[in-house]
Every structure is written in structure tokens, then in C-alpha cells.
Amino acid sequence: MATGRTHRPATRSRGIPEATVARLPLYLRALTALSERSVPTVSSEELAAAAGVNSAKLRKDFSYLGSYGTRGVGYDVEYLVYQISRELGLTQDWPVVIVGIGNLGAALANYGGFASRGFRVAALIDADPSMAGKPVAGIPVQHTDDLEKIIDENGVSIGVIATPAGAAQQVCDRLVAAGVTSILNFAPTVLSVPDGVDVRKVDLSIELQILAFHEQRKAGEEASPDGSGPAAAPKDTSGQGPDGDVPAVMPA
């Protein structure tokens, strides 16, 4: 593709829905896999299956980017990889700092997918002086004291917080003050940031609790195999206003 026929969308409406943005990386991954297998084109149906979404949704998503498909044929894989990469801003290099080099921070530093697509671990930062200079994933850990200097010298705009919860807000404040405007937070705490700064959080225990909720419901559907549960919630198909199935225990 990429012929001289620049059928630009013109509908360059800078309004790509957030839900669509969140799926673009998924499409990109599926497309990259196809690309590596030298698959030239793919239909919305096939690509949707690979990405685990509905094909109508995928077509709608792509329609926000422009008309990059060919009716009756499908999408050109390479072309679409490029378009999505560009849309996501992956055609440029994003230096990233990881703050908090404990178990998790080290795991993140070693994460292959990190460096793979536009992201580069510019520095590792930890508050523990004994870690300073110690290499993790081939990168020497630096002390928190130099945080501002590191951000500045490397032009970092994306920071990853992998510290204990208690330190997260403080680290966040310093990152923001130093110029970071996007933060990925692994600490189990709510960060408050000024307008213009994006925060995304990854929270293991929240994910588990959501799973537990559904798991409990499943168990309640049949005869609960494990009878150890206290007052396993029975069904309640009546409208709303459940409750009432548990004694009004007021834990002291």
C-alpha cells in the first residue's frame, strides 16, 4: 500500500474515543504477529478474532482513524501496523524511568516488552542507598536524590511508580514537579495529580478481588462444594434491595 493515492481521511477529528485508544495496542499486537508471519492482508473478522473482540467494534474503531481498509478485501497488515503505531505515538522513542526497584520494579526493568516498542528504560531509581550503582537488567540503579536531574537530562515524560504505597504520592509529586506528565502506578494507592497529568494504575489486589466477586457468585449458583464459607450468599433475583440475608453484624 502506501501508494501515491493519499486518500487522507480528512475526517481527522482528533476525537478518538478512550475505549478505542485502549484497544489499539491489542490490534497492534495481533497485527504485528500477522506481519511476522508475512500475512499481507486481514479481514476485520479475522483480526477481531485474533484480538479477542467483536468485528463490528473493530471496524468502528478503525473508522475513527480513517479509511484504511479495502472493501471486499480487508486491511493491509503492514500499512495498518504503521498507522496504528503512529497514532499511538510509537514511532518515536519514549524514555521511561522506573522508581522503586524492589521485586516488582526489577521485574518491570527486565520486562522485554518494555524496550520492544518505542519505550526505553532511561533510568532506575530507588531510595535505598545500598542499591545505588547496583545494576538491574543491565542498568545501574540511581538514588532518589538525583530524581529531578535524571528526569531533566533524559527528557523523561513517562514515569513508572513501583514503590511501596506509602512512598508513592511523594514520588509522584516529585516526578510531576520535574516534568513528568504520564504516570503508570503500581502502588496500591490513589494518586492525586494536577490537571494535565495522566495516571493509569495497575493493581493486583483489585483485580483479584474482582475475580473473587465473580467466583463467589459462581459458587453460589450450585450447591457450594466448599461449605466452609460463612453465609454463602444465596441468589436474589428479586429486583433490587437485596440484603437481609445476613445478620446485622456490627463488627466492633
Added chain:
Amino acid sequence: MATGRTHRPATRSRGIPEATVARLPLYLRALTALSERSVPTVSSEELAAAAGVNSAKLRKDFSYLGSYGTRGVGYDVEYLVYQISRELGLTQDWPVVIVGIGNLGAALANYGGFASRGFRVAALIDADPSMAGKPVAGIPVQHTDDLEKIIDENGVSIGVIATPAGAAQQVCDRLVAAGVTSILNFAPTVLSVPDGVDVRKVDLSIELQILAFHEQRKAGEEASPDGSGPAAAPKDTSGQGPDGDVPAVMPA
């Protein structure tokens, strides 16, 4: 998200919206903090601020659980902690297995918040024979060969996958076959599971890409808003990926 294909008659589930379920852990965390400071009651406004949400949303969320507040006063902290815990199924013990004890798996095993709230790491599983018996976070790693036996003997219904992408689907299949019905997937791949099995995914590179999208937009606001990018043709890399990157492999 998650919740694969649970199209089942509406005759079940006490309609708590998925979005609300996803916020309950957040409220619980804020409430637990208040509880530890012996705060007896809290208003929707205060609690909402602590959880980082809007107070109307919080009240609406709680209304799905029942009327646990007192008009003119607020919510009893201890009581609410109990109700939410029960609703999430945290009043019972959930044995969890972690498969794939690389950097990330070890980090998860060491994660304190894991054991704290209803979850217990029942076993660590890895395919590497040389890891067998080696303790991680005080728990000896067991070999994948025994996966089914481990699931069965411990009554595990929640599994965490922290393997490389290539192994994830296979591990997932074995977990499901052995009786696991909830999976938390850290591998950067789309898992397919039968109906009735819930999958939630945590994907670092997707989060970063979403941040990059917004970051790029911020940068473009002042300088050159878009301009005319697409005309620049992607290099014709027929046969290999534009950057030959591995589709993001998990730490090994």
C-alpha cells in the same frame, strides 16, 4: 471487561453493575485505612475523595448493595468494611496458584497485599525443573507436571499466569481443565477460555501505549498539531516486522 461470554438468562446475579464491582475494592481500601485510624463514620463526600471518585457515583454504587448509610450522618466504617468484604467474597479464603516464577511471578509471590485480604498463595508453579524445590517468598516452587494435582488438592479456583506469552494459553488450558474458573493473566496474549471462566488481564505494555497516545497528543498541542504524517510511507518491510521486535515477551 473480563467476564468472557457470560450470556446467561437475566434470572441470576443480583444486578450489581460491573463498573461498580470494579470500584468496590477501591472503597474497601479507603475504608480499611479509615478503620485503622479508628474513624467511626464517614460521609459519601469524604469517602469519595479518599477513593478518588465522585460522591454521587459512590452513593449510587452503594445503593446497589443496599441501604447501609444513615441519612444526615454518613456510613459506619466498620459495618461498611464488612458488607463490602462479604459482597466481594473476601470473608472466605481463596487459595491461589501462581504459574511462571520468573521476575514477575516472584514479585507477585512476595507481594504483601496478596495474603492480606482473603487471598493465600497456595502454590508456585514453574516449568523449569531447576527451580523445583527452590523457595520463593518462603514457598517452594513446584514443577508444572504436578499442576493438576496441586489445583485439586488445594481446591484452587483462581490462577495467576505470569509465564511468557508463548506458554500462557497452554497453561491456561491446563488450569481450566483442572478446575480453575478465574484467571488473572499477566502474559501479553489473548487467552481463550470456555464459558463460565473469567479472565482478567494486566498488561504493562498496553498501559504504556495508552499513556504514550495521550503524551503524544499533549506534545502536539503546542508544537505542530498532527500536520500531515501519513504521507510518509512506511518502509516496505515485506517479510519482517518494522522493528523486528518480539511481541513483548514476559520476563523469564
Added chain:
DNA sequence: CCTTGTGAATGCGTTCACAGCA
């Protein structure tokens, strides 16, 4: 034919604003 692209319809989640109650 085929598959994309998209208005229209539907469903879900959030916010508003106020009635209801301690």
C-alpha cells in the same frame, strides 16, 4: 460477490438534582 464503513438503535454508566429520612 465480497468486506468495509457508518447511521441508527440499543445498552451501560455517570451525573444531576431533589425527595426522603435520621
Added chain:
DNA sequence: TGCTGTGAACGCATTCACAAGG
């Protein structure tokens, strides 16, 4: 006098179904 609980309005996301076009 508060603050909760909730119907109603609103806005966003998903799905449908079909016209458009190679």
C-alpha cells in the same frame, strides 16, 4: 438541618444492519 438514596437526564460505548464500493 444535614446527608443519603434514587428517578431521570445525559453521554459514551457497543451492536445492529445495511448502503457503499472495491
